[in-house]
Amino acid sequence: MQNFDEIIDRKNTSCLKFDAMSGYFPEATDLQPLWVADMDFKTPSFIIDAMKEKIDHGIFGYTRPTKTLIAAVIAWMKDRHNYTIKEEYLTFVNGVVPAYSAAIEAFSAENDEIIVQTPVYYPLFQHIKSNNRKVIYNPLKENDGYYTMDLDDLKTKITSKTKVLVLCSPHNPVGRVWTKKELDDLAKICLDNNIKIISDEIHADLVFTKFTSLASISKDIANITLTLNSAGKTFNIAGLNCGYAICHNDSMKRAFDTIVKKREVNSINLFGFVAHEAAYTKGHKYVDELKSYLASNINFTYEYFKNNNSKITFVKPEATYLLWLNFKSLDLKHTQIRHKLLNNAKVALNDGTSFGIEAAGYFRLNAALTQEKLEEALCKIVTNLH
Ligand SMILES: Cc1ncc(COP(=O)(O)O)c(C=O)c1O
Structure with a gap:
């Protein structure tokens, strides 16, 4: 231990x-x-050992995700979160935040409206602004320190320009793990209004209650969702700059991957890959x-x-x-x-x-x-x- x-x-x-x-x-x-x-x-130590092995090999040229890394991510999602994904849903990225910013560009146009549920991890609204989109605030409701989503307020905020809703799940900083019912109710509103969801699930491993990955709830929900994740938080490897996106919807994935390539968000550090594979196979x-x-x-x-x-x-x-x-x-x-x-x-x-x-x-x-x-x-x- x-x-x-x-x-x-x-x-x-x-x-x-x-x-x-x-x-x-x-x-x-x-x-x-x-x-x-x-x-x-x-x-x-199992991550440090895997990195040392790579150091001993002594060549640090350009890299790409291996089959064993992909299998490790798929198995982790299944074993840890009962979420079944396939290789073709995955895009490796150099961090959740760079991928998030790319997703904003992929799923909306300048001046479109994007909804965030504040208080929230600030890059999630900063990158809406830096992409010249409009931030629409749908603040969480607080009752005796416990936070819930305000779906009535959300419905009033949606216009024809609303293209994306940003979900932080689990939520930083309020610490909520959204229940399946809360996620389902939220996603129904998005489905009814043709709104895509970017679900930042980087804290999913560090839960003290049952976590549901948004896209695992139904095919319809998976069809409007891009999930972002990484072993960065769980294994304290944020400085290795590696993460991944999961997208079931072909055309959404193509749009996302195009921006990922344009912005070089897929230029990933070799040690990020090595650490992720060790984390997800031995962690x-x-x-x-x-x-x-x-x-x-x-x-x-x-x-x-x-x-x-x-x-x-x-x-x-x-x-x-x-x-x-x-x-x-x-x-x-x-x-x-x-x-x-x-x-x-x-x-x-x-x-x-x-x-x-x-x-x-x-x-x-x-x-x-x-x-x-x-x-x-x-x-x-x-x-x-x-
Ligand atoms: C919700 C959330 N998303 C993303 C990140 C950062 O992700 P990355 O380092 O992979 O860009 C953090 C870090 O605090 C976070 O809390």
Whole structure:
């Protein structure tokens, strides 16, 4: 079993999370990083070994996906998510976000409208804007910290210019794993209105409840869906820049692949392929152990706030290691909370408002670190915010 308690120094390792804080949080120094969504755990040894074997081979020329990699992805989807896919549905890409941006170009024209459900992982609306499409906001509904989709609002937002709906499933940052019924209801509206769905499922492996891949629900739904995924989050290999898209619909896939080629989104790092194959052939046990460590960190945080009578609250996420912390009961302005987190507690969390304007009073905490370091961070937060 991997030792998730091992503290590894990530400083000065070309690491965005530790080494780029002065750019993102210029107002403070000596911060403990709890922001970027990667983990402070070592990538599992079976992936490192596969990469070492490739290094020992000693030639790093141009590459392409192998049959064994394709088989590994297909088997992972079936075994982990009971989702049957075929080789011809797959396109390998150099990341979920580059593929997402390509999909926006493939499925819509300039000035078309694209719906996002905020608060959400911000590149999902940024890339709508950078492709000169119009972002239409369909904010999630919040009830006591638990988020659901607002399908009544969604129906009022659809016009003849609405071409795509973006789904984040599981949802970053609110931690929901959408139920089959929620997905089905959403997809029916899209089917009725000729709207395609881009389903970002990068967090699908890190679920604490049952996950349903949107396209696995029915043929009709698969026919309007492009799914994006990667082993990047699950196995902490985001820096290897590799992922894949799944598309059952021939003409959608052709449109997507055309833009993928145009933008060179299919120029993939050799080690991305090697790591994905090792992850998906050898990774089941690791993922179960990782999830159990993450769940214990989530519970630890929950109990820590409770035992210290903290006014900071959160609903335990149904997926991911990202905690959507609600500071509203502290009776401070959003800017004051941010100031105290950075200047007094000395911790770097993602600002809630970067995920959507409705998220004032929220900050996202990344709990994928050792419990020892997590406790240090929580102590600083509780001591300095109250
Ligand atoms: C929902 C979601 N999609 C995509 C990504 C990034 O994917 P990639 O690194 O493959 O571009 C993230 C990273 O935080 C994410 O949370």
